[in-house]
Amino acid sequence: MTKTKSAFADGSLSRRSLLVRGASLVGILGVSACQKGPAFCNDTSGLSSDQQNTRATLGYEDSSDQPGKNCAKCSQYLAPPKMDQCGKCKVLPGAVHPNGYCRAFTPKA
Ligand code: SF4
DSSP states (O other): OOOOOOTTSSHHHHHHHHHHHHHHHHHHHHHHHHTSSOSOOOOOTTSOHHHHHHHHHTTOBSSOOSTTOOGGGBTTEEOOSSTTSOBEESSSOSOBOTTOBOTTOOBOO
8 A cells, every 4th residue: 555645745845835825815815905995085185174173073084993883884974986985974074984983973774
């Protein structure tokens, strides 16, 4: 009876191979995750001072620090036509990031 060598016959090589493939997969997933949304949506230069004050009063941030709460999950959110663009909001003037957050957050029904 003869034993056949498998790709995993050499333990160190198979571990290395798995590590390299795992690292590549993590890199690919990381790049994909970064390309999901726009870089930022916090340019208020085209807004009036009243509109800028509204954003400040509601505490808008481009990146939510509230677990499970962000603009994409808010009923006030108006999604953009493309994933790499900023969205809009029914109550907050200016551009809104899908991962953003403000105190007017209202969960989708
Ligand atoms: S109300 Fe606030 S949390 Fe909701 S979409 Fe508008 S900016 Fe985002």
